[in-house]
Amino acid sequence: MKKYKINNLDCQACSIKIEDNLKRLGIVKDVSIDFATxxxxxxxxxxxKVQQVIDKIEPGVFISESISDNYQGKFSKQFKCDQKFRNEKSSFLTNIISFMKQKKRLFILIALLSGYIIGLILKSRILIETKSKFVYFMSNYIIFIIIYMLSGYEIIIQAIKNLLKGGFFDENLLMSLASIGAFIVGAPEEASAVMLLYNIGLYLEDLTIDHSRKSIKALLELKPEYATVLEQNEQIKMFPSEVKIGQVVLVKIGEKIPCDxxxxxxxxxxxxxxxxxxxxxxxxxENSNVLAGTINMSGILKIKVTKTFQESSINRIMEIVENATHKKAKTELFFNNFARxxxxxxxxxAIITAIISVLFFNQSxxxxxxxxxxxxVISCPCALVISVPLSYFAGLGAASKKGILIKGSNLLDALTDxxxxxxxxxxxxxxxxxKVSHIMAQKGYSEKQILEYAAYCEFYSNHPIANSxxxxxxxxxxxxxxxxxxxxxxxxxxxLGVSAIIDGNHVVAGNAKLLNQKIFSRDNVINSFNKENGMNYNNNKISDTTVYISxxxxxxGCLIILDNIKKDSKTAI
Structure with missing residues (x-):
């Protein structure tokens, strides 16, 4: 199973049609199309052969390069800065172009909506002021025809293409027939309103999809960008997917580990x-196992690669996130089949209604x-075909934004059970x-003295506990x-911990494993503190993040470091 980019998909119905036809091909073992991504x-x-079938179903839709592998090519140390600059520049230009395209579409819709409102105002004024049927007809139709053509020409063209290909019943045809019928019965404002509101709905749906897609992509930023491979006393930078098992990579402070x-x-x-x-x-x-995607915080590491990037935990997580929308829920599959x-x-x-109205109810x-x-118009299946998959995609995007990985739309339904x-x-x-929640001080020391010695001893450490x-x-x-x-x-x-000479005193701050070897027993510390302070601390109160001071x-003495419970944890549970 490979993942490809599919281009020029116009609607959810198109993706369903292509997917159904490909499933009937003997050469296709499995297929899943995600319109949102x-x-x-x-x-x-x-x-x-697959592309030939797609050309017959939806001309203009084509499959491009495989995107199963996110990394290609190799770059040298000298090329690194230029590559980074070009990537940033490309990203910046891409964002500008995307922004302009999105705003251009918005401005067009605003202009069409404004024109529609002006058309309604002019229609009411001319109806009152003019007695000429021709003037009224032209003023009534010309503005709404322009709005109709600008907002609905793509839908009409698609409906005609589908008719020529034998694809008769779809939302494009329903919208086209309904709007043309409105013109025939003398309601041009309603015909243009149908197409205009339909386009506004599509625009809002695209915004939702884009927002969810960005949320999912943001979660994928945890992937390592490059690996520094050591070969014959040289440091060669390459993409993680190119690193082979057995090679040694150098990971500096602040860098992400590229491979397991x-x-x-x-x-x-x-x-x-x-x-x-x-x-x-x-x-x-030495001999510790490390995972790709984790961040080196305090020292230089040389790591022998035991798994390729494609087999790493981080890559599997990325694949889960990227392919989540392909695992469709039963509700999605039902509505896709129901729409047909x-x-x-x-x-x-609709045809029967028109006939019955004339024959049995004496209507014109x-x-x-x-x-x-x-x-x-009101029965157009767009709401079902588009909104149901869109709601699942938006749900996956919202979860990704909060750092929650959901393996597929089907599991969103499973959460109800x-x-x-x-x-x-x-x-x-x-x-x-x-955060420091309590300080235990032995006789001869105050809590402030213990805190001061601990803070000075931990000053050069970048460990989160030292920061607290x-x-x-x-x-x-x-x-x-x-x-x-x-x-x-x-x-x-x-x-284990840290040590330093502070004001001439040898101070050690560390965990129980460090100090227990030399000078104290954990239980003795607790019993001694309870006796001296009239308190009832027990082993459960002294957490693994306690810092002991000698x-x-x-x-x-010691400092108890606790992790505060979130305010909304009780509500969440």
Whole structure:
């Protein structure tokens, strides 16, 4: 199954028609067209034959290059800056052109709507002031005919094309017949209104699709842009999809890891929140496994690639997001099939209504034709064919904007039957932002002293917990900086904590694993604090993000770092 770009699709009905015809081909094993993203998932060995069939169904619609692989080509160090500039320039120009096209369409619709309103005003004034039927006829028709042709010519042309190809019953034909009938019965303003309002509806639908598409694309920005491969003492930059298993990549501070692999040199904290939702950085060292898309935060890493980018977790997530709209819900499939039966039934009902009105209710031909036109307009299947898939696409886009991955439209329906929900805690029910909630100080030290030693010891660390300690220090001491001249011999102990000489005192700040080896027992710390302060803390209150402080190799206290629960978590649950 490969994914292709399909161009010049005008409507949802066209995509349904093409999809149905391709499914009947023996050379096509499976096919799914998504009108919103203008893509087609296709499993076939003869793409040329598929294109020939599409040409017969919808001339002008064509399949372009495969977009299964987002990366192509290679670039050197010297080319990197030029490539980045061209990409930014291209993106900027593309955005400008897209903006102008979108606004041009909006301005045209506003102009047509204004012309329509002016036409209604002129019609009422001329009707009162003139006695000439010819003048009234010309003023009544000429403005509305212009508005009608400008807003509806594409629909009429498409209806004619469908008739020539044998595709008789569709929304284009219904709209064309209804509007032409309105002209025949002497209601040109209603004929032009039908086409104008239809175009305004399409414009609003396109805006919704574009908004949802941008939300989905924004979620895909977590993919790594390039990889720095080490070959014969040279650093070669290439796209992640070109990196082979066994090659060694260099990842500097702040860069995204390009492929899944194993660390062979260096240690660092990595931010995996975009993949796992865990806001606490993960410490990695030699022989640690790392995932593509995670961010290197504190040290230089050399990583031996164990999986190609196409097999990586991040690429699988991207494919899930990009192809979500191809997994159609039962409701979508039902309305797509229903429209094919519904449209000819509406057409037949309109004809029967016109005949019955004349034969059995003694109505004029003009009035009966008018009633038939009304049925054709109000019963047009566009609302069903377009709005149902559009609502699912908008739902997927809204979820993506909030960072929620949904594997397909079918799963949106499945959510209505959910009875049990399992939540991740950090960053989901909690804010993912750490804050010092309490300070435990041993005899001989105050809480402010423990906080001050901790803030100075953690000053050079970029770990989120270190940031929370410094921020709390600034808040309590009403300062916005730290006197770095008091800090000497700073040392980071990977995965455990930090140490420094502060005002001549050897201070260590770290986790229980670091300090427990030398000077204290976790249970003893808790029992001692409860006894001294008359409190009842227990092991559950002391979280894994507690920072323990020792001064001159003696336990001095600890800081409890908690992640606050979101205000709307209770409502969400």
């Amino acid at each position: 203008q893509t087609i998932l296709l499993d076939t060995e003869d793409i040329d 692999g194993t660390v062979i040199e260096g240690n660092s904290y990595i931010d995996a929140s975009m993949l796992t939702g865990e806001s606490i950085p993960i410490f990695v060292k 039966v519904y449209t000819p039934i509406v057409f037949i009902i 031909v003009t009035e009966s034709l008018y009633r038939a036109c009304v049925i054709l 959910v009875e049990t929900v399992v939540f991740d805690k950090t960053g989901t029910l909690t804010e993912g932002k750490f 300690i410094r921020n709390y220090y600034y808040e309590i001491f009403h300062k916005n900086t730290i006197d770095t001249t008091r800090i000497k011999s700073y040392k980071e102990i990977p995965g 001064i001159n190799d003696k336990y001095a």
